[in-house]
Each structure stands twice: as structure tokens, then as C-alpha cells.
Amino acid sequence: MGDLRMVVGGVGLQVRDDGGKKEAILFLHYGGGNLMMWEPVVPYFRDTHRCVRLDLRGHGHSDAPPAGYALEDMARDVAGVLDALHIDCAHIVGSSLGAEVGLALAVAYPQKVQSLVCDGAFHSEYGPYGIHEAVDVSVDEEVRSQLAAGRAKPESTYDSAEALIGEARSDAESWGTWNESMAAVAAYNALELDDGRFAHAWRKWARDEYTDHYFAARFEEYYAALECPIVILPGEREAADVMVSDAMTGFSRLADRCEIVHVAGAIHPFGWLLMPGAMSEAVLDFLAELCD
Numbered sequence: 261m262g263d264l265r266m267v268v269g270g271v272g273l274q275v276r277d278d279g280g281k282k283e284a285i286l287f288l289h290y291g292g293g294n295l296m297m298w299e300p301v302v303p304y305f306r307d308t309h310r311c312v313r314l315d316l317r318g319h320g321h322s323d324a325p326p327a328g329y330a331l332e333d334m335a336r337d338v339a340g341v342l343d344a345l346h347i348d349c350a351h352i353v354g355s356s357l358g359a360e361v362g363l364a365l366a367v368a369y370p371q372k373v374q375s376l377v378c379d380g381a382f383h384s385e386y387g388p389y390g391i392h393e394a395v396d397v398s399v400d401e402e403v404r405s406q407l408a409a410g411r412a413k414p415e416s417t418y419d420s421a422e423a424l425i426g427e428a429r430s431d432a433e434s435w436g437t438w439n440e441s442m443a444a445v446a447a448y449n450a451l452e453l454d455d456g457r458f459a460h461a462w463r464k465w466a467r468d469e470y471t472d473h474y475f476a477a478r479f480e481e482y483y484a485a486l487e488c489p490i491v492i493l494p495g496e497r498e499a500a501d502v503m504v505s506d507a508m509t510g511f512s513r514l515a516d517r518c519e520i521v522h523v524a525g526a527i528h529p530f531g532w533l534l535m536p537g538a539m540s541e542a543v544l545d546f547l548a549e550l551c552d
Contacts, residue, residue, distance in 0.1 A: 268340030271328070274321035275314045275341055278306060283374075284350040285309040288338070288358025290380070290529040291470065292462045294320030296448045297355070300441045301532050304540035312350070314341055316361065318466030320448060329469040331477065335364035342372055349374045353543060356380035356529040357470070363482040366490075375550055376490040377543050379529055381479045382498050383507035389480045391503045397475045407471065415464035417457040421450035424458050441533040480514055489517040491546045493539070495528030521546070 264275040276295050285305055287298040295313040302311045315322035316334050328334075338361060342350060351374050354362035359380030366373040384390045386397065394400035397407075418424040428446035432438035449461040483490075492512065498504045499522055512518040523531060523542050531539045 266341055266344050268337050268344070271317050271325055271337060272323040273314055273317065273337060273341060275312065275345075277345060278302070278311045280310045282308060282310045284342075284345075284347045285311055286338070286342070286347075286350045286352050287311070287313040288352065288354040288361050289313070289316065289319070290356035290358060291467070292319070292449070292460070293355070293358075293445055293529070294448050294461065296320075296445045297441070297533055299444065300536035301540050304536065304544065309351070310347075312341075312345065312347070314338070315461075316357070318463060318470070320461050324461075324463040324466050326465060327469060329466055330473045331360050331364035332368060334361045335368050338365050339369045339372060348372070351375045351377070351547065353377040354380060355532060360474070360477070360479070363479065363486070366488055367482050367485045370487045373488050375488050375547065376486070377493060377546065378490060379493045379495075379531065379539075381482070381511075382492065382494055382528075383504050383511075384477060384479050385475050387478050387480070389478075389507040389510050391507070403475070407475070410471070411468055415459060417453065417459050419457060421447070421452070421458050424450045424460065435527075437527060437530045437534060439534065441536075442530070445533070480511060483511045483514040483518070486515045486518075489546075489550060490515055490519075491542075492518065492520045493523060493526065493531075493542055494520065495526045495531065496522075496524075498528055519546075 264277060266273050266275050289297050294315050298313045305311050317337055318324040349372055352362040359378040362376050363381055366376050386392050392400055397403055425446045429438050432442050451459050451461040453459055492508055508520055512520055521542050523538050525535060
């Protein structure tokens, strides 16, 4: 079927669907990513699954409306895409933001989610599964100051797509995460504006509103309401952080059927781009267990 443009609730969404009559697996990208991040991964699933990926609203080649960036908004978009593709139920693989949207989808539309893979939603920011001592962000002056500074900063624009990609490369190289797959994601994110300049496809207003919702989220509420099997795939840094690891363990006990699987060398959320074979093997093992 290839690339499709779908309108769900008035929002245009870019979708890539391999088609076929096999079980569907839907891939949801990280914040600032896009559907291109899954191209190294899809070959590991194509023989056994119908592979669907999309750009979440405010990302990639999808529309960036002025509002609607709560997890439930994006989950509603994804549910609409599944309906439009006549997919009754799918396995969901989510990276970071995509994992959070996958959780929201599984809770709001349990009949649509057969299983869930979370490379993300490892902890809440506040509360019993949080990593901050404050009760919530309203009384956390340090975080509030950081968020205010981010909001006040104007959106970055660039003279050319090459300049935007060059900055992404510089950032990734500082972490040792640049490769051809990362380059493809960065190139896809280069959005030409009406004045001929370029901006990152994850527009500033989309990032700002999502961030507000994220700091208020209590992911324990989602895990406790899950009806489907779930696997959590943390990166090595998250697994080594005591507070984050404790939160993940707590989340796994809230869900009826949840396991935590460690992939050696994984770097959240870029493992899918850097080591697609190992990450895909962990997912395929999880899916095979569901059939036992």
C-alpha cells in the first residue's frame, strides 16, 4: 500500500503501511522523531506482520495543529488510523513519546491493542513513581524555571535543510549516535517554511504543549488499567538509575502481565536506529511468548 495521507478528526496524518492480511504491528516514534526511524526495524517483521508506521500529529509530514497534544489526543489519532486501515487489533511498539501514546491507546481503546512494547514511560515525573521530590510541577521551582525558559526561547530556523541536518548531526555525534538511519530521520524532519527557511518538523507549539501534559502525567494510572500484555525495554542508562529502575519495577507489578527485558547496549530512544536487530529480536521473542 505504501505511503498514505489520512485525515482523522480534521488532522492530516502521514502513514506508511506495508499492507497484507497478516497480524498488524504498529510502530510509534519518539518525540522529535518520525516514521523513518522504523525503516531499519521493519525488515525483521515484514515476513510475519503487516507493518504500519505513522507520523504523530505535530511531527514529520503530519499536520501540526495549534493544540491537541495530550496523550489522549494522539491516541485518538492512532485509533482513527487503525479504523481507516480496517485493522481491528494490532500489536503496538512505541519509543519514548510513542510508548506513552501506546499506553494511552491501550487504556482508551483496549479492544484495539493486542500487546504493547514500551521503550519509554519508564517513570512519572512526580508522585510515588516519580523522580522528583516535589509533589508536582506547580511547586517545583527549578523545573518550572526550566520549562519557562524553554517556552520563552524562539523556534530555531535555518537557511537550508543542510544546516538543520548539520546541527542534528553535531548533537548526535556528541552522543555517539549518528549513522545513516539517524541521517534519514533528520532529513525527513527538515520542514521548509513559507519564507524559504527551514524548521524542525516537531514545531515549537507542539513540543511546548506536549511537555506541559507530560509533566502532569501519572503513568502508573495507565499501567494499572492495562488489559493487554506489555514488555518494557529500558536503555542501559535507565536500567542503571535506581529511581527509574524502581519505578519500572513498580509499574510492572501494577499491570496484569508485564515484564522488563534488558537489551545489552541499548540507548533510549535510539536503539531501534543503532542496533535494530537486537531490539527487534527482543520484540519478536515477546510476541512468540504470547503464542505459547
